[in-house]
Amino acid sequence: MIPLFKDSSQKINNLKQLYSLIHKHGPITKGSLVELSGLKQSTCARLIEELLEEDAILESGLAESSGGRKPLTYQINPRLFYLIGIDISRIYSKILLMDLDLSVLGEARMSMRENSTPELTIDWIQAEVTRLLEKHQIPLSSVLGLGIGAVGPLNRETGMITNPSNFPSIGWRNVPICQILGDYFDRPVLLDNGANTAVLGEYRYGFWTEADSMVYNITGVGIRCGTLANGQVIRGPVDMEGAYGHMTVDIHGKKCTCGRYGCLNAYSTTLAIQEEVMQRLKRGHPSLLRNKGLDVEHIEFTEICAAVKEQDPLCCEVVHEAAYYYGIGLANMMVLLHPNLVVLGGALVTEMDYFYDVTTQTAKEKLGFYPDYPIHFSRGRLGENAIAVGAGSMVFESCLR
Numbered sequence: 001m002i003p004l005f006k007d008s009s010q011k012i013n014n015l016k017q018l019y020s021l022i023h024k025h026g027p028i029t030k031g032s033l034v035e036l037s038g039l040k041q042s043t044c045a046r047l048i049e050e051l052l053e054e055d056a057i058l059e060s061g062l063a064e065s066s067g068g069r070k071p072l073t074y075q076i077n078p079r080l081f082y083l084i085g086i087d088i089s090r091i092y093s094k095i096l097l098m099d100l101d102l103s104v105l106g107e108a109r110m111s112m113r114e115n116s117t118p119e120l121t122i123d124w125i126q127a128e129v130t131r132l133l134e135k136h137q138i139p140l141s142s143v144l145g146l147g148i149g150a151v152g153p154l155n156r157e158t159g160m161i162t163n164p165s166n167f168p169s170i171g172w173r174n175v176p177i178c179q180i181l182g183d184y185f186d187r188p189v190l191l192d193n194g195a196n197t198a199v200l201g202e203y204r205y206g207f208w209t210e211a212d213s214m215v216y217n218i219t220g221v222g223i224r225c226g227t228l229a230n231g232q233v234i235r236g237p238v239d240m241e242g243a244y245g246h247m248t249v250d251i252h253g254k255k256c257t258c259g260r261y262g263c264l265n266a267y268s269t270t271l272a273i274q275e276e277v278m279q280r281l282k283r284g285h286p287s288l289l290r291n292k293g294l295d296v297e298h299i300e301f302t303e304i305c306a307a308v309k310e311q312d313p314l315c316c317e318v319v320h321e322a323a324y325y326y327g328i329g330l331a332n333m334m335v336l337l338h339p340n341l342v343v344l345g346g347a348l349v350t351e352m353d354y355f356y357d358v359t360t361q362t363a364k365e366k367l368g369f370y371p372d373y374p375i376h377f378s379r380g381r382l383g384e385n386a387i388a389v390g391a392g393s394m395v396f397e398s399c400l401r
């Protein structure tokens with residue numbers, strides 16, 4: 001391992017600072033680096049030489065000149081090391097092999113089913129990571145580490161998935177996943193909740209030159225939220241990834257799985273929508289679903305998505321209500337955190353344009369009393385890969401810290 005990624009001294013810290021600036025702003029000229037880093041020109045030039053000698057950065061062409069010779073530009077060498085990002089979620093798990101630019105070189109995906117125990121999932125990770133590295137002829141020593149974004153609650157310090165809710169398989173209690181994979185691959189393994197790695201992934205992949213405070217909300221079987229301020233993921237003393245789902249949006253509202261009343265979870269998840277649709281069908285509300293001869297005790301989320309596309313009044317009304325509550329929750333969060341950007345992901349957003357539209361309109365309307373607040377909503381640029389890309393990025397970031 002080169003000193004840039006392991007040592008800590010004033011000189012190495014200067015190298016890391018310069019490398020991080022080249023990573024974020026590259027291709028970038030020496031002049032711009034002097035300006036951004038505050039380092040002396042001679043120090044900057046010496047450190048650039050050192051980074052070039054270590055192959056950590058590359059000369060990447062010439063910049064436009066304002067008169068005289070065109071200056072050289074620099075960018076990081078994306079193939080100096082590689083990253084493994086892993087997403088362990090309720091519906092699927094995913095592995096990405098990436099270079100340092102977070103470009104995906106290879107991937108593996110597995111549906112999470114009733115038999116997807118920790119043992120089976122970890123065996124699959126070990127086999128697939130090995131296969132991906134062999135396929136791309138990358139030795140383990142060229143992998144900076146493995147990052148995992150999983151469903152909380154979990155313990156980042158001990159690297160343990162403690163008790164994820166709504167997993168299809170049993171056995172996911174107190175799983176020391178970092179230790180098991182660290183022993184197997186002999187590389188550093190880091191764990192965080194998937195919402196935190198997703199917000200980091202989207203930020204690092206494309207938004208970091210545009211926004212420095214972001215919120216990433218995942219809404220599907222459950223509601224998960226990651227926040228980032230001044231370019232740093234906000235992490236509390238304990239993992240509270242799912243806490244946003246227990247924000248009260250109606251003090252006289254429906255009962256939540258936590259036993260309290262009026263939580264966002266009681267309205268704006270796939271399970272809450274399925275439950276509400278089934279209740280209304282049983283009460284005799286007209287719906288296209290009824291005409292399809294479906295069992296009113298078991299309406300799948302995909303059937304509701306299809307019905308919304310066909311503008312079924314019952315499903316549209318239930319989804320509208322779910323999105324309205326979600327928009328209220330978003331507005332409450334934005335009043336507190338005032339992020340530059342809110343990224344919405346998860347099955348409700350990716351599968352239903354209607355949900356996304358009503359949610360963002362509601363949040364904008366609720367924040368109307370601050371007309372100067374620039375509100376930007378996005379579905380992100382990484383789609384399903386956000387959690388795994390961010391997990392790999394977390395490893396890279398920890399080496400540069």
Ligand SMILES: [Zn+2]
Nearest residue numbers: 246256258263
């Ligand atoms: Zn609750």
